[in-house]
Amino acid sequence: MTATIIDGKAFAATVRDKVAGHVARLKEEHGITPGLAVVLVGEDPASQVYVRSKGKMCAEVGIASFEHRLAEDTSEDALFDLIDRLNNDPAVHGILVQLPLPGHLNEDLVINGITPSKDVDGFHIFNVGLLGTGQKSMVPCTPLGCLMMLRDHHGDLSGMDAVVIGRSNIVGKPMAQLLLGESCTVTIAHSRTRDLPAVVRRADIVVAAVGRPQMVPGEWIKPGATVIDVGINRIEAREKGVNEDGSAKTRLVGDCDFDSCAAVAGAITPVPGGVGPMTIACLLANTVTACCRANGLPEPEGLTA
Numbered sequence: 001m002t003a004t005i006i007d008g009k010a011f012a013a014t015v016r017d018k019v020a021g022h023v024a025r026l027k028e029e030h031g032i033t034p035g036l037a038v039v040l041v042g043e044d045p046a047s048q049v050y051v052r053s054k055g056k057m058c059a060e061v062g063i064a065s066f067e068h069r070l071a072e073d074t075s076e077d078a079l080f081d082l083i084d085r086l087n088n089d090p091a092v093h094g095i096l097v098q099l100p101l102p103g104h105l106n107e108d109l110v111i112n113g114i115t116p117s118k119d120v121d122g123f124h125i126f127n128v129g130l131l132g133t134g135q136k137s138m139v140p141c142t143p144l145g146c147l148m149m150l151r152d153h154h155g156d157l158s159g160m161d162a163v164v165i166g167r168s169n170i171v172g173k174p175m176a177q178l179l180l181g182e183s184c185t186v187t188i189a190h191s192r193t194r195d196l197p198a199v200v201r202r203a204d205i206v207v208a209a210v211g212r213p214q215m216v217p218g219e220w221i222k223p224g225a226t227v228i229d230v231g232i233n234r235i236e237a238r239e240k241g242v243n244e245d246g247s248a249k250t251r252l253v254g255d256c257d258f259d260s261c262a263a264v265a266g267a268i269t270p271v272p273g274g275v276g277p278m279t280i281a282c283l284l285a286n287t288v289t290a291c292c293r294a295n296g297l298p299e300p301e302g303l304t305a
């Protein structure tokens with residue numbers, strides 16, 4: 001069997017188109033422009049790349065983006081002052097504090113300082129509780145993107161066996177909650193799971209979110225299963241050689257061994273071009289959702305969990 005490739009890049013473009021349509025209607029019919037504030041503390045190069053691309057995507061769909069770049073040695077008090085101002089700013093409907101934060105800042109405290117209704121990352125303890133109890137919440141972007149792709153591919157997920165590999169607060173746990181909400185039978189596997197291959201082999205849906213390059217081989221996959229690969233890992237390129245700056249050539253791979261998994265699975269997301277593009281698209285979707293809720297307007301259809 002050769003798997004259907006679930007094209008996250010193309011699907012993310014359709015999500016962004018929908019978002020852009022909602023943004024245009026909010027502007028025309030209500031005079032409201034959804035706004036997203038992104039806070040970056042320090043100089044982490046990967047975070048700078050993410051923040052820049054978030055700003056660019058906001059511009060493309062018509063969301064106002066407010067970037068706040070703070071020095072590496074910013075105090076917790078100064079960061080809380082900024083978050084307070086953003087919490088109270090009516091032009092800001094979503095607030096994202098880019099993680100990781102420098103070591104002297106307590107990430108949990110900072111995230112829990114964001115007003116839950118503006119927490120477009122869905123990381124606030126209040127949103128975690130709402131999701132866990134099946135209530136309307138802000139849903140973390142990466143699991144939301146995975147869910148959208150699964151619904152698009154399968155329609156009804158009810159009764160399917162789902163295995164989520166990885167128990168992070170950002171992906172694994174909320175992904176499991178979302179799948180439970182779809183009436184899947186959900187297993188969360190992790191580094192201490194006994195006989196992981198046998199656990200994964202039971203699954204109709206495998207979501208791999210561990211951050212270990214090519215950890216899941218095709219032999220673990222049940223024939224016809226759907227594989228959602230959340231991993232984005234940089235490894236040495238197949239071809240030898242160096243870049244112009246002398247650094248070794250690299251390539252991106254997921255947590256699944258793509259070639260062997262694609263030979264067995266019914267459908268699979270590639271890396272790059274699978275889950276990754278969906279994450280930012282869902283951040284934009286969450287910003288529009290937050291804006292609609294803040295203004296007592298109906299939620300955008302197809303953009304929420």
Ligand code: GUN
Pocket residue numbers: 096097098099100121141
């Ligand atoms: N850093 C890497 N991914 C994310 C994300 O989804 N949200 C935030 N806030 N920081 C991140």
